Amino acid sequence: MSDDRPRTDHAMPQEEFILISVAARHLGMHPQTLRKYERLGLVRPTRTLGSMRVYSHDELQRLRVIKHLVDEAGINLAGVQRLLAVADVLQRIRPLATGSDWSRASARRLTQELDRLGAMLGL
Amino acid sequence: MSDDRPRTDHAMPQEEFILISVAARHLGMHPQTLRKYERLGLVRPTRTLGSMRVYSHDELQRLRVIKHLVDEAGINLAGVQRLLAVADVLQRIRPLATGSDWSRASARRLTQELDRLGAMLGL
DNA sequence: AGCACATTGACACGGTTCGCATCAAGGCAT
DNA sequence: ATGCCTTGATGCGAACCGTGTCAATGTGCT
Secondary structure (H helix, E strand, O other), X not given: XXXXXXXXXXXXXXXXXEOHHHHHHHHOOOHHHHHHHHHOOOOXXXXXXXXXXXXXXXXXXXXHHHHHHHHHOOOOHHHHHHHHHHHHHHHHHHHHHHOOOOOHHHHHHXXXXXXXXXXXXXX | OOOXXXXXXXXXXXXXXXOXXXXXXXXXXXXHHHHHHHHOOOOOOXXXXXXXXXXXHHHHHHHHHHHHHHHHOOOOHHHHHXXXXXXXXXXXXXXXXXXXXXXXXXXXXXXXXXXXXXXXXXX
């Protein structure tokens, strides 16, 4: 549980404080769009002491996924929200299938989460 | 006030010819909406010889799911399309988890389909 | 401190999507 | 043939989304 980040001696270009303007420019989006996405709960950037939004790299990747779903696939924000919820559950149950522990408990857990996924789709 | 219901008293007829007006009234939708849904590939009713749409009970259930996703959740038709595709894959891989054959082949198949699901979500 | 610039939230304006209504042309059963 | 229904196409009003603009506040530099 030590530092999971790479050894940033000093030359790493990892800007830890990504403000909304640089994030928007880097993603090709409007800052207002990012604000609305947070307002809808699609992303959750941290806040500095002065209530300014700070985006992490994981959230940038999440925003890239959102942009793809909206621009390329033409999916609604409500649909993106539901799809991301499905993706979260999927990410959680993936190690249950790839894991080497083939106990009945994990299998039962897997079935349970799969049914939970079905509930998200109106089944 | 004429009885427009089929006269099959003694058994539940699985092969009813549900035309578009009956289906729309039973679902609380407009016939034009059902036509547009077929045009977008969301449902695929069979056709009679005169090119009239015939809906099965499975398609009625599918339309119920679509109506719920659109009306209650406010999801786009493109989002509904993607969610239904995810649901189809989910229905297919569910017996792989509940089945009692705990071979490595089925486990590998399960992981494969899970990754395929992830690709549908832009991961 | 002051000054310049970025960020905040709120509002409004085009463009698009959706369901619904309407229409003429043709199918089906009485 | 006479009604009723289905078909495809078109258009309209409402809602959604991205974007621009605005005043107020935060932030960094001199």
